[in-house]
Amino acid sequence: MTAPPPTRRRAAARWLRxxxxxxxxxxxxQASLNLPEALCALLAARGFTADEAARRYLRPQYEHLHPPEALKDLDVAVARLQRAVRDGEPILVHGDYDVDGMCSTTLMTRALRxxxxxxxxxxxxxxxxxxxxGGAGVQAAIDAGARVVLTCDCxxxxxxxxxxxxxxxxxxIISDHHLPGGPLPPAHAVLNPRRPDDTSPDKDLAAVGVAFKLALALTRALGGNENVVLNMLDLVALAT
Incomplete structure (x- = not known):
């Protein structure tokens, strides 16, 4: 009889009151939103004490989105991708294997196509x-004859x-949301709301949120149909 695999000891949870x-x-x-006290208490505990802020949190609208251009290097990334699209340069979209990475890759691939x-x-x-x-991605770029590599979630x-x-x-072009562990790589552009010099307001974006903003800005720059990107908000929601 085979012995069961050893179990990993989990760190003790820390509860913060x-x-x-x-x-x-x-x-x-309560008076303004006509909502139950418990829900209003949760909103207030999360910092949504102003009426308009609470409404935006509960019912976000398209016009509430911060402009994509707030992301550092977004203009540089859009300009390079514009040129690649216009000149027919091969682009490799390098993703990640988790939900965020797969959805980001799908969104950018569809938007670019x-x-x-x-x-x-x-x-x-x-x-x-x-x-x-890494090595596999570098080889994939070489095999594809890529002139541009766009990463998603990495x-x-x-x-x-x-x-x-x-x-x-x-x-x-880096499109990511992970905390930098040191100096940024020598990329053509690094889109990451957590890079130290980024001043955009959306610091907690998932990678798919960064990809969404890039796809939207690129589509606008090339005069494309924004609905192509907006129709993929299900991917944004799934991965966030």
Whole structure:
């Protein structure tokens, strides 16, 4: 009889008590929104004490979105992708194997193809290739004859692979949301709301949120149909 595999010991959970929200703020939300006290207390505890902020949280609208251009390097990324689409340069969209990475890759691949781009999607094998832009991704770019590599949900720490591709004349555009562990890679553009010099307001975007903003800005720049991107909001919701 085979012995069961050893179990991993989980770290003890730390429970943090949230201060009770201000009772007057809860009552004001109740009167304004006509919602149950418990829900208004949750809103207030999350910092949504102003009427308009609470309404936006509960019923977000398209016009509430911050402009994509608030992301650092977005203009640089859009300009390079515009040129690639216009000149028919092959683009490799390098994703990740989790839900966020797969949805981001799908969104960008569909958006680029709708604009007439020559696109090859690539997702590394979790067990064989591991995480991030690495040797497998570099080889995939070479095999595809890519002149541009766009990462989705990875790349912020892939300094060696980015340098290797850039040395080959392949422009790398990073689209990611992971915390940088050191200096940013020498990419053509790095879209990441968590990079230290990014001043955009959406610091907690999933990678698919970054991809959505890039796809929307690129579609506008090329005079494409924004509905192509907006019709993929189900992917944005799924991965967020």
């Amino acid at each position: 949230v201060p009770r929200p201000d009772a007057a703020a809860v009552r004001a939300l 709708a604009l007439g781009a020559h696109v090859t999607p690539f997702v590394p094998d979790r067990l064989k290739d591991g995480y991030d832009l 790349g912020t720490s892939a300094t060696a692979a980015v340098a290797q591709l850039q040395a080959r004349g392949v422009d790398v």
